[in-house]
Amino acid sequence: MAILAVRWLLLGVAAIGCGKLAPPGGGNSNLPASGAGPYQLLAANDDSPIDEPLVLSDASADLDDAWALGDGDTLEVWITYRRGKTSEIRRAQLPSVEQGASELETALSASASWQQGIVSQPSVLRGHGGHPWLLFYSGGGDPARAIGCATSPDGQSWSDAPAPVLIPTSEEQSLSSPAAVELPGGRIRLFYLAPGGLRAAEGDRAALENGAPLPLSRFDPNPSTATIDPILAPGAATWLPTIGRVTARTLTTAAHRVRYDLFLTGLAETSGGAVRTVGLAASYDAERFSVASAPFVTPRKPELWAPTVVAYRNGSLLLATQQKGARSAIVGAISP
Numbered sequence: 001m002a003i004l005a006v007r008w009l010l011l012g013v014a015a016i017g018c019g020k021l022a023p024p025g026g027g028n029s030n031l032p033a034s035g036a037g038p039y040q041l042l043a044a045n046d047d048s049p050i051d052e053p054l055v056l057s058d059a060s061a062d063l064d065d066a067w068a069l070g071d072g073d074t075l076e077v078w079i080t081y082r083r084g085k086t087s088e089i090r091r092a093q094l095p096s097v098e099q100g101a102s103e104l105e106t107a108l109s110a111s112a113s114w115q116q117g118i119v120s121q122p123s124v125l126r127g128h129g130g131h132p133w134l135l136f137y138s139g140g141g142d143p144a145r146a147i148g149c150a151t152s153p154d155g156q157s158w159s160d161a162p163a164p165v166l167i168p169t170s171e172e173q174s175l176s177s178p179a180a181v182e183l184p185g186g187r188i189r190l191f192y193l194a195p196g197g198l199r200a201a202e203g204d205r206a207a208l209e210n211g212a213p214l215p216l217s218r219f220d221p222n223p224s225t226a227t228i229d230p231i232l233a234p235g236a237a238t239w240l241p242t243i244g245r246v247t248a249r250t251l252t253t254a255a256h257r258v259r260y261d262l263f264l265t266g267l268a269e270t271s272g273g274a275v276r277t278v279g280l281a282a283s284y285d286a287e288r289f290s291v292a293s294a295p296f297v298t299p300r301k302p303e304l305w306a307p308t309v310v311a312y313r314n315g316s317l318l319l320a321t322q323q324k325g326a327r328s329a330i331v332g333a334i335s336p
Contacts, residue, residue: 039296039318039333057329065121066319066330068310078122086117108158115139123178136178145174166216179248181260197230221287237291240266245306260286263307268299275299278307278320
């Protein structure tokens with residue numbers, strides 16, 4: 001059984017704010033910084049067998065790509081569970097951060113030939129109003145990864161579609177890091193990484209639920225150009241010269257506005273060299289995003305990547321991947 005541990009005492013170091021979100025304009029003007037930090041890493045608990053700020057770990061596998069949903073104190077976390085050259089998606093349920101989780105249950109394993117033994121990078125939308133849950137994921141190995149989708153009545157037992165819901169164009173070559181949000185009118189916008197930056201596709205939720213073939217169409221934020229532009233290109237901030245694993249969420253602000261957040265993996269230069277780091281971009285229309293001027297935490301080793309954020313109690317909980325010895329694990333940080 002996997003060994004899982006949770007840390008809650010706060011470290012008093014390695015925390016900075018995310019800064020202002022800029023530049024302004026249209027769907028990214030006057031954006032608040034809720035969920036932007038400052039974040040403080042969860043400290044080790046002397047009563048635990050693991051002495052780092054771990055949330056989920058397994059001595060026999062690499063854990064990566066957390067996606068979290070919250071309901072009161074309860075957290076559901078989906079992760080990539082990787083052993084050797086194969087991977088699957090597993091789920092952990094935490095009654096509270098303090099209590100942790102007892103096991104990692106298999107949510108989705110590779111079963112189709114196109115997946116080549118690899119399903120990873122989960123993105124989960126909760127079911128509602130009779131609609132099933134949706135789980136988007138990256139499937140297949142390089143250089144031709146695609147994006148698949150599975151459905152579930154309860155978020156625990158999943159039925160996978162036999163074919164991908166989004167395949168790369170000749171220009172894109174390979175797709176990764178799906179991150180889905182639900183738009184008004186039963187539409188789903190799916191952000192994903194491809195050469196040139198973060199791109200998006202869109203489709204009806206009903207078509208995805210019913211297993212329609214290739215139900216998503218590319219979304220172009222700037223139709224006036226001859227090619228389909230990315231939603232975000234590398235270089236949008238000094239800490240974002242490249243874009244790594246991305247997750248997303250939808251929230252309603254105190255002013256009753258719907259806001260779309262992207263949690264991004266970037267790269268920052270330090271005295272010890274370049275290290276991966278994590279930060280925020282936000283938008284009111286899911287088209288034009290403002291990128292925070294600084295990452296969530298001070299870039300340093302051991303580096304953080306693959307961030308996700310969930311509202312928790314009176315603040316926000318950040319989960320990200322960090323190398324712990326020979327394995328990667330999921331660590332946490334809290335923002336009051």
